[in-house]
Each structure stands twice: as C-alpha cells, then as structure tokens.
Amino acid sequence: MTEGRQAEGVQVPALMVPFLDLSAMHAEVAGELDTTWREVMAANAFIGGEFVAGFERQWADYCGVSHAVGVANGTDAIALTLRGLGVGAGDEVVVPANTFVATAEAVALVGAVPRFVDVDPSTLLMTADSLRTGITPRTAAVIVVHLFGQLADMDALGRVAEAANIALIEDAAQAHGGTWRGRKAGTFGHAACFSFYPGKNLGALGDAGAVVTNDEQLAARIRSMSNHGRGHSNHAHALVGTNSRLDGLQAGALSIKLRRLDAWNRARQSAAAAYRRQLDGTSVRLVEVAEHADSVHHLLVARVPDRATIREELKRRGVQTGVHYPVPCHLHPAFANTTNESLPTAEQAADEILSLPMFPHISNEQISHVCTSLQKLLVDIEELVTADAR
Ligand SMILES: *Cc1c(COP(=O)(O)O)cnc(C)c1O
Numbered sequence: 001m002t003e004g005r006q007a008e009g010v011q012v013p014a015l016m017v018p019f020l021d022l023s024a025m026h027a028e029v030a031g032e033l034d035t036t037w038r039e040v041m042a043a044n045a046f047i048g049g050e051f052v053a054g055f056e057r058q059w060a061d062y063c064g065v066s067h068a069v070g071v072a073n074g075t076d077a078i079a080l081t082l083r084g085l086g087v088g089a090g091d092e093v094v095v096p097a098n099t100f101v102a103t104a105e106a107v108a109l110v111g112a113v114p115r116f117v118d119v120d121p122s123t124l125l126m127t128a129d130s131l132r133t134g135i136t137p138r139t140a141a142v143i144v145v146h147l148f149g150q151l152a153d154m155d156a157l158g159r160v161a162e163a164a165n166i167a168l169i170e171d172a173a174q175a176h177g178g179t180w181r182g183r184k185a186g187t188f189g190h191a192a193c194f195s196f197y198p199g200k201n202l203g204a205l206g207d208a209g210a211v212v213t214n215d216e217q218l219a220a221r222i223r224s225m226s227n228h229g230r231g232h233s234n235h236a237h238a239l240v241g242t243n244s245r246l247d248g249l250q251a252g253a254l255s256i257k258l259r260r261l262d263a264w265n266r267a268r269q270s271a272a273a274a275y276r277r278q279l280d281g282t283s284v285r286l287v288e289v290a291e292h293a294d295s296v297h298h299l300l301v302a303r304v305p306d307r308a309t310i311r312e313e314l315k316r317r318g319v320q321t322g323v324h325y326p327v328p329c330h331l332h333p334a335f336a337n338t339t340n341e342s343l344p345t346a347e348q349a350a351d352e353i354l355s356l357p358m359f360p361h362i363s364n365e366q367i368s369h370v371c372t373s374l375q376k377l378l379v380d381i382e383e384l385v386t387a388d389a390r
Pocket residue numbers: 073074075076099100102103145171173174195196197207208209
C-alpha cells in the first residue's frame with residue numbers, strides 16, 4: 001500500500017509534505033528562546049535597547065557591513081531606504097516585474113513611480129540589459145531583488161547603475177547569507193533591505209526587518225526616521241519620520257536563530273541538490289542558479305505546464321506547493337497606471353512557476369515523494385497531450 005489507502009473514496013496520501021515546516025527549526029531553539037524572553041522582560045527592553053543593539057551589531061557583522069538598522073518589517077526597510085536616499089515624488093525606481101509586491105509598494109509609498117523591467121529567462125533575475133531598458137532621465141534608483149535566494153549579477157548591475165549615476169538598493173528579503181562571487185547579499189548596494197518575516201531564511205516570531213549599509217549618514221537618517229524622526233534628544237524631531245522600530249523580543253529571537261542560519265542554509269542547499277539530482281533527465285525544469293551565485297534557496301521553483309492541474313494532483317498526494325508569484329507586479333490593478341509595456345519573460349514565468357516544498361528539515365524521503373509524484377504527473381499530462389493530438 002505505497003500509494004495510500006482508500007477511505008470512503010478519499011485517497012489518504014502515503015506521506016505528507018508541507019510547503020514549509022517551521023516547527024523543527026523552533027524545536028532546535030525553544031530552550032534558548034525561553035531564556036531570552038525572560039531576559040528581555042527582566043531588562044524591560046521591549047523597544048530598542050540592548051537586545052536590538054546586540055542583534056544589529058551581529059547582523060552587520062554577519063553581512064560584512066558597518067551598519068545595520070533594525071526596523072519593523074521588510075517593506076519599511078525598503079521605503080525608509082528610499083526616503084533616506086532622497087528618492088520621492090517625481091522620481092522613478094527600476095524594479096523587476098516578478099517580485100513580491102512589497103518591492104514596488106515601497107516605491108509608491110514614498111511618492112516615486114516603479115518602472116518595471118523584465119528578467120532573465122533562466123534565473124528569473126534582473127540583468128544589466130533589462131536594467132538599461134528601464135532607465136530614463138527621471139530614474140533615481142534601482143532595486144535589485146535577489147529572488148528565491150539567488151543574487152543577481154551584481155558586477156554587471158553595479159556597472160550600469162554607476163554609469164547612470166543612480167542608487168543601487170538590494171532587496172535581500174529572500175537571500176540572507178546568499179553570495180555572488182563569494183560576497184554576501186547586502187554588501188553590493190548603497191543599502192540592502194532584509195525582511196525577517198517568519199517564513200524567510202532568517203525569520204523572527206512576528207514581523208521584523210533591517211537595513212544594512214556602509215554609509216554612516218544614511219544609517220543615521222534611517223534610524224531617525226524609523227523612530228519618529230528623533231535626533232539625539234528624545235523631543236527634537238529633525239525629520240518627519242514614522243514608527244518602524246524593531247522590538248526587543250524579536251531581536252532576541254533573531255540573535256538566537258542567527259547562530260543557526262548558516263547550518264539551515266546549508267541544509268536548504270543539500271535539499272536543493274537532492275531535488276536537482278532526482279529531477280535531472282526528467283521534463284521538470286528548475287529555475288537555474290548562475291555559475292557565480294551561491295543561492296540560499298529561500299524557494300525552490302520549478303516550471304511546469306498545466307500548473308493548476310499539477311498543484312491539485314500533488315495536493316491529493318500530500319504535497320503542498322506555492323506560487324511566487326502568480327501575477328507580475330505590472331499587471332496588478334494597483335500598478336496599472338505605471339506601465340503599458342508587456343514584459344514577456346516575467347509574464348510567461350508567472351504562468352509556469354511552481355514552488356516546491358523547501359525548508360531546512362525536509363527529509364530525503366519527502367523530497368523523493370515530491371519528485372516521483374511530479375514526474376509521474378508530467379508523464380501522464382504528456383500522454384494526454386499526445387493522445388489529444390492523435
Ligand atoms: C518578504 C519580502 C518583502 C517584504 O517584507 P515584509 O517583512 O513582509 O514587509 C519584500 N521583498 C521581497 C522580495 C520579499 O520576499
């Protein structure tokens with residue numbers, strides 16, 4: 001009974017494979033988290049304070065930059081970075097079309113206009129050529145998104161941004177610890193933005209985010225804006241800011257989980273390698289990883305025909321999947337007035353991409369179950385197509 005048993009006509013899958021399982025990660029650190037809660041409470045360090053300062057230092061050191069500013073979430077990290085760089089009304093910011101909507105949202109929130117560009121068909125990342133297509137006399141910045149955990153070609157993108165005299169911002173919300181030619185995400189741009197949403201490679205136990213930069217003045221401006229525009233004195237508001245601070249409880253949890261980040265990233269990389277080995281020679285195509293990129297596989301994305309059927313059939317076999325993202329940003333009603341160009345690679349990818357289960361503690365048995373199920377479904381679909389053609 002390897003295929004599961006029949007119960008009142010409903011197939012019970014032989015093995016369940018969740019899309020993401022955070023509980024095994026949290027089990028590893030549960031004891032340490034308990035201690036931290038008590039320490040944060042004893043210190044009354046709920047907002048700002050020693051736990052936030054400690055994590056900011058650790059995160060800057062981990063990334064290899066001089067400053068990290070903890071903020072409330074990844075979206076704010078991007079918006080505050082844009083404002084800190086003086087980007088606002090009248091400016092355009094180049095953004096890849098296939099990203100989580102927050103990248104574009106942050107641009108709109110500061111009063112600028114996102115200018116969407118297409119991406120590379122094999123990696124689904126922005127390229128130097130696609131960046132060039134988006135640059136106009138109004139361009140103030142580009143936000144390069146390290147989608148799915150893989151860094152884009154930062155050498156080529158850096159050269160184009162420099163020649164055009166625009167700011168380069170990394171949206172590294174999916175790439176904690178990922179590298180390009182051995183250099184970490186967060187070290188290439190004027191600033192880089194991280195989200196610590198629970199499902200990210202480094203996740204808090206709620207919302208959290210950070211900006212990292214080597215620019216001391218930019219860090220100081222973002223720190224001030226994230227805390228109501230405060231200067232050195234609590235009641236001197238030099239800038240119009242907002243409330244986007246990192247909580248001590250979240251910072252304490254992040255410090256503990258940061259010690260595991262490299263091990264968890266390596267576990268994701270082994271899982272990705274196992275998927276690639278097992279799917280090699282089948283008709284399942286995975287999004288490629290470029291030679292100089294070391295992806296931390298926030299997501300493992302395949303491209304399939306007839307995605308809706310495949311998702312449904314995988315679900316019946318106990319395999320949960322996701323789609324990141326089904327609609328490219330330029331086709332959302334919210335951004336309808338920003339472009340009328342078609343971006344064919346991003347549009348086609350949006351119809352085909354399928355995110356397979358990926359998390360540090362996924363077992364080889366689970367990976368094999370996903371791969372055999374997927375392979376079998378694709379063979380069935382191909383046979384149907386051939387039969388229809390006859
Ligand atoms: C998660 C994410 C964000 C936004 O982060 P939040 O913490 O949810 O605000 C931005 N960009 C990308 C690419 C993301 O994956």
